[in-house]
Amino acid sequence: MQRPLGAQISHMLKDRGVDVIFGIPGVHNQEMYRGIEEAGITHVLARHEQGAGFMADGYARATGKPGVAYVITGPGLCNIMTPMGQAYSDSVPMLVISSCLDEVADRKGQLHQMKDQRAAAETVCDWSEEAQSADAAYALVARAFAEFQAQSPLPKHIQVPIAQLVAEADPAPAAAPAMRQPAVHQDAVAAAAQHIKNAQRPLFVFGGGAVSAGGQGGPARAVLERSKAASFTSYAGRGIVAPDDPLHFGASLARPGSADVFAQADLAIFVGTDLAEVDLWRAEPGHACPAIYVNLDPQVLARARAADEVHQADARVWLTALAATLETETAKTAWRAEDIASTRARWRGETDAERPGIVPICDALRDVVPVDTMIYSDMTQFAYVAKEVWDMDRPGHWHHPYGFGTLGYATPAAIGGAVARRGLPTMAIIGDYGFHYTMQELGVAVELGLSLPIILWDNGKLKEIEDSMVRAQIAPNAVVAQNPDFCKLAEAFGARSAAPKSLEALQNAVTEAFAAQGPTLIYIAPDLAGY
Structure with missing residues (x-):
């Protein structure tokens, strides 16, 4: 039966296996929300479009399925462009669908107006296209899912004019046969x-x-x-x-x-x-x-x-x-x-000497995290060390913003992963400065009741940048920011908190956090291991 195109798009996504959409509704994209519940899709309300994008990224990395996000025209799309850039650099399948103005050449001063929204998005994703009809929207969605299957998975952006989202449209065609990757000879x-x-x-x-x-x-x-x-x-x-x-x-x-x-x-x-x-x-x-x-x-x-x-x-x-x-x-x-064992031991020692105090904390954490824990880390010295010394017994269980290297990734990405893996352990590792970028998404984890330990490493500064400045013989400046009481902040959101003072206390706090109903912020500092 006919429905507004915005609703039909949600039904098409459901038919192609989408069960969760991350995003924020607005007056420009509200028609996209008309069909979400009717199609049987769960919507996760982010606190910022950047958070929605990282959640979609985390969901995609946890499942291998495309992470889908709905955002509004203009600022909504601009806010999600950082996660799109991260997904592009790390080959993560993400589909961002936004509204757009019907025209921008004739009138200035429209709500959420940009000079060329489509082109802006294309700078951080595989492709960005505008669907000027229902058939075009369906064709672009089908193209995105076909490419996710047959090529290196990369993020795509589809924008649909507001008038088209409102207009009645026939249902989307059935899915075409699955694309096949190049054959092995x-x-x-x-x-x-x-x-x-x-x-x-x-x-x-x-x-x-x-x-x-x-x-x-x-x-x-x-x-x-x-x-x-x-x-x-x-x-x-x-x-x-x-x-x-x-x-x-x-x-x-x-x-x-x-x-x-x-x-x-x-x-x-x-x-x-x-x-x-x-x-x-x-x-x-x-x-x-x-x-x-x-x-x-x-x-x-x-x-x-x-x-x-x-x-x-x-x-x-x-x-x-x-x-x-x-x-x-x-x-x-x-x-x-x-010889290989000796080389690995030497490299581990080099890693510990470069950023003292982190290796023993990594060892303590690794010993207590449950089997099959999926970890999301951020741009922080703790993660830089952990990626080298924390051996994983299974692949695809540690996710990091490798290429684009954006701060603030870990908390919302871990939320997306936890949504995808209900009942399975998920953990975030983030630095004090990166936590500031997306701390508001802690409210989503509380709202959803996610058992999510968030390890917050507070060295009181942008330590990696300070070290780089020193190596370059630059007097360190602009690397220290006033931090809040992170534990009280977490509690204000309704989350649990802990500030262990020993490695054993850290292990206990992590064990309790995995068993808790809701997220737990676990605050640790460099002196935890006695350095």
């Missing part, structure tokens, strides 16, 4: 397998794009067992490799010494990783040997050199085919487990 996989067998020091690097291939029983671990190759993961790829794998270097690509490891390899295999600046913090990994690249993104594959091989393929499918091709009994390796 068995002869190419067999050639790669032969190269791996011939290598004395094959070295794998697994990135976030290989998460579906990791974990216990996954093809990534089978390939490593059969090839006797050494491995790294990117920060986003932690948990793909077993933490006790004796030939695993960990998530230490950014350690300067990792370049020396790459120099020893006679074959490098990069699976599902962009080798971005925030992975390496240098231009190249450091290998002089041939390489094999496996990725869905042609832009990544285009970096290969003439002697390299490229495979445009899904990491899980490719690794499954490779595991079936490798022969266990013929695998040999020149990598020595004792």
Whole structure:
């Protein structure tokens, strides 16, 4: 039956598996809200559109499904552009649907008016399009979901003029058959397998794009067992490799010494990783040997050199085919487990020396968080250390604003993850300054009754920036801000709070927070571990 287009869009999203929408209603997009409850979709009311975007991001990372957000014209869209940029840099599937003015050229001074809203959004996402009819809206939604399935998942933006949202429209067409990703060519996989067998020091690097291939029983671990190759993961790829794998270097690509490891390899295999600046913090990994690249993104594959091989393929499918091709009994390796263990110990010591006091707190937390805990962290020194020393036993369970690097991500993203994983443990780690950016979203966690521990690391300043200024011989300035009493602030929202004074007290507070009905802010400072 006919309904206003705004309502029909919600029904179309429901038919494509959307069960939660994050957003804020306004007079310009209220027609989009007409059909949400009727379609059977849950709406989570954020306190700011930036929070809505991060919640959608966190939901998408937890489920693998697109996170969907509804926002209004103008400032609503501008506010969510930071999360869109974060999702774009980290390849997170997000669909932002906004209203827009019917025209902006003839009249100035309209409510929420921008010169070119569509173009502004396009700077931080895969594409941004305007639907000037119901058919166009349906086609764009269908296109977005098809691309989420078949390509590297990236955020999209669709804007619909207010007059179109109000107008009666026929229902959206049924979903088309699922898109298929590029096929794996068995002869190419067999050639790669032969190269791996011939290598004395094959070295794998697994990135976030290989998460579906990791974990216990996954093809990534089978390939490593059969090839006797050494491995790294990117920060986003932690948990793909077993933490006790004796030939695993960990998530230490950014350690300067990792370049020396790459120099020893006679074959490098990069699976599902962009080798971005925030992975390496240098231009190249450091290998002089041939390489094999496996990725869905042609832009990544285009970096290969003439002697390299490229495979445009899904990491899980490719690794499954490779595991079936490798022969266990013929695998040999020149990598020595004792050398790798010594290297990892040295790197752990370097990490602890660079930012003292954090490693023992990470160890204490890791020992008490429940199995299957999903963690969302922020741009804070605590997370920078944890990403290197906190081994994960399963992939896709630690999420961080890697590329765009925005402050304020962790709290709302963890809320989105907790909404997606009701009944399963979720935790946030955020710094004192980043907490200021999105602290208002704590009210959402209280409203929804989410059992969410929020670890707040308060070093009283923008410590990473201060350290950088000192290294650059700049007198530190503008790095200290007046903080509130964070525990009282959390309680004012209706949340629980704790300020443990020892590692044992921290462990108890975390255990209690996971069992609580509602969020708990756990305040910790650098002196907790005695530094």
